[in-house]
Amino acid sequence: MTTADRDCVYLVRHGETAWSITGQHTGRTDLALTPQGEEEARALGPRLKGLRFDHVLSSPLQRALRTCELAGFAGLATLDRELVEWDYGHYEGRTSVEIHRERPEWELFRDGCPGGESVLQITERVDRVVARLRTFEGNVLIFSSGHVLRVLAARWIEASAALGRRLVLDPACVCVLGYEHAGTDSVIRLWNDRSTPQRRTT
Numbered sequence: 589m590t591t592a593d594r595d596c597v598y599l600v601r602h603g604e605t606a607w608s609i610t611g612q613h614t615g616r617t618d619l620a621l622t623p624q625g626e627e628e629a630r631a632l633g634p635r636l637k638g639l640r641f642d643h644v645l646s647s648p649l650q651r652a653l654r655t656c657e658l659a660g661f662a663g664l665a666t667l668d669r670e671l672v673e674w675d676y677g678h679y680e681g682r683t684s685v686e687i688h689r690e691r692p693e694w695e696l697f698r699d700g701c702p703g704g705e706s707v708l709q710i711t712e713r714v715d716r717v718v719a720r721l722r723t724f725e726g727n728v729l730i731f732s733s734g735h736v737l738r739v740l741a742a743r744w745i746e747a748s749a750a751l752g753r754r755l756v757l758d759p760a761c762v763c764v765l766g767y768e769h770a771g772t773d774s775v776i777r778l779w780n781d782r783s784t785p786q787r788r789t790t
Contacts, residue, residue, distance in 0.1 A: 596777065597721055597728045597744070598641070599737045599763040600659070602651040603628035608759055611683045614733070615676040615704065618649050625651070628760035629658035635762065635783075636660070642726030647671040647733060655760070656731040665731065670717050673733035677704020696735065697753040711749045714739045734759075741765060744774050756780060 603625030607614040621629060636659060646656045646665040649672055656665050679687055679701045687694055700706035705713075717740060721728060730737070738752030744765045745751075757763065757780055764778040 595726065595767060595771075597730065597765040598636070598639075599740065599765065600632060600655065600729065600731045601734050601737055601757050601759055601761055602655040602731065603658075603760045605651050605759075607681070611685075612681050613676040613679050613683070614651075615673045615680050615701075616649075617680060619651055621651055621654050625759065626654070626658055629655040632659035632760060632762070636729070640727060641729040643724050643728045644731075645671060645728065646731040647673070647736075649673065649733070652731045652733060659731075661729065661731075668717070670713050671730065671732040671736065674710055674735045674739075675701065675704040677701040679704065695753065697739075697750045707749050710736070710739055711743065714743050714749070718743050737763070741776055741779070745776060746774065758782075 603621045605614060605619040605621055605625055607617070607619055608625075609622070632655070641661075641664075644656070644661050644665040645668045646653050648667040648669060652671070653665070653667070656662070674696070676682075697707065700709070714736065721744075730740075732740075734757045735752065738755045738757055739749045741755055741763060742749055742751035761780045761782055762778070763776070763780060766775055766777045767773065768775045
């Protein structure tokens with residue numbers, strides 16, 4: 589994985605949980621990592637070694653924070669409640685298959701969740717995060733959950749949250765957001781990566 593040296597935002601989805609295996613929507617339910625998830629989190633350490641991070645942020649939910657700790661960033665992260673996963677409301681703990689039995693046309697990134705966050709609400713929340721990220725100097729490392737990170741990537745490039753539907757993000761994968769054209773364009777440099785990061789030498 590080759591990335592720019594500075595002013596990039598690295599996104600890390602937490603490792604495996606019991607509900608990521610079953611496909612249950614995991615919003616505010618504070619699940620622990622599975623043993624496999626903990627191994628995935630530890631494997632992030634060597635992948636991120638040698639990269640300098642000027643800011644480390646984490647969702648306070650234990651699946652993200654534990655991933656952060658096992659990756660070697662214990663004590664370095666600032667907890668940020670605006671990085672918690674999408675609030676699925678009445679759909680918390682349910683699979684898409686179960687939901688579609690009741691609402692065949694339902695689509696998260698278009699319809700949001702009854703009793704939880706609408707698309708507008710999560711967009712506004714993520715926009716606040718993006719605005720803060722743009723004030724930071726240097727590299728930023730973020731540990732959080734899949735759907736909120738997909739929305740964050742979409743909003744980073746000034747697309748609608750609906751783009752998140754097309755950005756599959758697996759457990760313990762790394763993504764990189766950055767800039768191009770002397771900082772005038774916000775871009776996605778890398779997505780859903782499992783390889784070992786390397787610093788660019790030219």
